[in-house]
Amino acid sequence: MKNIISMSLLILFISAGCQKNSQHIPADNSINEADIQKIEAMGFSAEGIIRIDNGYVVEGDIIITDQQLVQPVKTPGKLFTDAEHYVDSNLVIGPRIITIRVNAAMPSRYMTAADSAIARYNALGLSLTFQRVTMGGNIVINGVTGASYLAATGFPSLGNPYSTILLNRSFLDVWAMGTLTTIVTHEIGHAIGFHHTDYADVSYSCGPPSRPVPPRNVHVPGTPTGPEPDSWMLACIPNGVDRPFTAMDILALTTIY
Numbered sequence: 672m673k674n675i676i677s678m679s680l681l682i683l684f685i686s687a688g689c690q691k692n693s694q695h696i697p698a699d700n701s702i703n704e705a706d707i708q709k710i711e712a713m714g715f716s717a718e719g720i721i722r723i724d725n726g727y728v729v730e731g732d733i734i735i736t737d738q739q740l741v742q743p744v745k746t747p748g749k750l751f752t753d754a755e756h757y758v759d760s761n762l763v764i765g766p767r768i769i770t771i772r773v774n775a776a777m778p779s780r781y782m783t784a785a786d787s788a789i790a791r792y793n794a795l796g797l798s799l800t801f802q803r804v805t806m807g808g809n810i811v812i813n814g815v816t817g818a819s820y821l822a823a824t825g826f827p828s829l830g831n832p833y834s835t836i837l838l839n840r841s842f843l844d845v846w847a848m849g850t851l852t853t854i855v856t857h858e859i860g861h862a863i864g865f866h867h868t869d870y871a872d873v874s875y876s877c878g879p880p881s882r883p884v885p886p887r888n889v890h891v892p893g894t895p896t897g898p899e900p901d902s903w904m905l906a907c908i909p910n911g912v913d914r915p916f917t918a919m920d921i922l923a924l925t926t927i928y
């Protein structure tokens with residue numbers, strides 16, 4: 672998830688490397704063109720792509736691992752070019768309980784946010800039930816500092832959720848609790864397979880894109896193909912905004928899970 676910056680906060684946040692204003696893929700020698708082509712062929716925008724230890728972060732907060740890049744690109748079942756609810760071709764196989772652990776070294780606000788995010792999902796009666804644990808965990812939430820993303824996680828594989836959510840404590844230690852809760856809920860959304868609601872039109876939450884985003888994601892049946900302003904899966908969020916599930920978010924979640 673990316674933060675939205677206002678001009679008055681530009682200087683404060685520019686060190687976070689918000690890609691909102693990026694016009695070109697950065698000239699980073701650790702990012703090779705072949706990987707960018709694979710990522711775009713998978714349907715993701717490579718604008719503002721960031722190299723991390725085990726792969727890349729694209730669209731602000733989505734981890735594409737090196738392993739995913741050597742596997743064949745999956746062909747989606749259905750293509751839509753509009754914005755709305757989209758899911759990955761890989762989903763979590765349920766019904767099941769998904770355990771979530773917050774690194775014990777993190778401040779208590781992160782446990783509180785995780786509990787609130789879990790409560791938002793569990794209130795929907797999905798086939799996936801979320802539970803916070805203090806040992807183990809199918810998903811582990813860790814803090815990072817100095818990263819160029821606000822948060823990051825990946826998509827499911829082999830029927831399991833992505834195993835890690837990274838939260839940038841340089842911002843989130845002091846951001847509003849409602850925003851932090853939304854960010855944790857959003858990252859869990861990716862980890863169970865949801866793409867950005869506005870991936871085809873990120874101007875919805877992030878400002879105008881500099882290059883077209885190729886279609887890939889699988890549209891959730893019954894949800895509109897027009898954009899929706901308050902979805903929990905919008906790509907960008909400013910501090911102070913809370914996005915509890917909208918009616919269409921709930922339809923998308925209950926349709927898939």
Ligand SMILES: [Zn+2]
Pocket residue numbers: 672732733857861867904905906
């Ligand atoms: Zn995201």
